[in-house]
Amino acid sequence: MKKTITLLVLLFISVQSYSQTDVFNALLKTYVDTEGNIDYKGLRKNRALLDIYLNHLENQIPGRNWSQNKAKAFWMNAYNAYTIKLILDSYPLKKITDIKRKGRNAWKIPFAVVGKETYSLDYIEHKILRRWHNDPRVHVGINAASKSGPRFPNYAFTAKNLNSALELLMKNFINDSSKNKITITKIEVSKMFEWYKGDFTEKSTLIEYINKYSTVKVNDNAEVTFLEYDWHLNGLQ
Incomplete structure (x- = not known):
């Protein structure tokens, strides 16, 4: 009950201010714990914030005047949001590797709509983030929804927090025994x-x-x- 009330308050605030990063941030703060574990069951019952954010991604693309950090944060958030969507659309399941559509695995399915274009998770990771941003820390920022992977951040990336967040995520991951x-x-x-x-x-x-x-x-x-x-x-x- 408390989580539902919190979600409704965050939803109202986020829609009123229309800060789309705040929308995704509110979702992550509500449904991801400090250890990076996601409440997929709770999210399935309350998809409003995710749907709002995905609708934003469908109509947004990084502009030429965006800084590298702003563009990188945008694409990393998009990757993580669509990973969550993929899990919810296939839930319940034990592993993301169990997902198959038309012979394609989870990373090769073209389903992530950004700026009216449709991408696979592989394309976002390899053709955009790795090719254009050349930062190995990206690998602890984007998440494969798995136990052995880096901790899923319970906050959205922004141009302002990106470097400090990636540094902390990498440090925490490497020192996680x-x-x-x-x-x-x-x-x-x-x-x-x-x-x-x-x-x-x-x-x-x-x-x-x-x-x-x-x-x-x-x-x-x-x-x-x-x-x-x-x-x-x-x-x-």
Whole structure:
């Protein structure tokens, strides 16, 4: 009951002020806990904020005068919002990898409408965020709705908070012992660092990148292995 009342208040405030980032921020604050777990069941019953935000995305595209941070924040929010939509449209399910439509997996389905154009999650990630923004921290900002992934942020990205948010998300992810196991002589890290190794090693070695954020500093010649990835949904139990 309390969550429903909170949602209605946030909905009223957000619609009145018509700050679309605030709309998505209100949704995340209400349905994502501090550990990044999402209340998908609650969201299915109260999709109003998500629908408002998705309607905004359908009619909005970053302008040429937007800063890089503003555009990056926009596309990362869009990716996360459409990931939530994809889960809700397929719920209940155990893993995002269970989603299949016309032979396509969750990331290759063209369903995300932004500025009247239809994209897949793969396109947003690889053709827009990775190609045009060249920032490995993007991988902790966009979310695959899985247990082994980075913590789903319970706030929307903005041009103002983007750098500090991505720095904190990367630091928290690397130092999360349930996602990465780091010692001086050996590191067992997320498959994410293997899948996108080129992004993390463009300007340094992988160990150097890990050491930038890790509280435990790793030797340069430390053994590196990659952990199995748990695709189970990051939903509240």
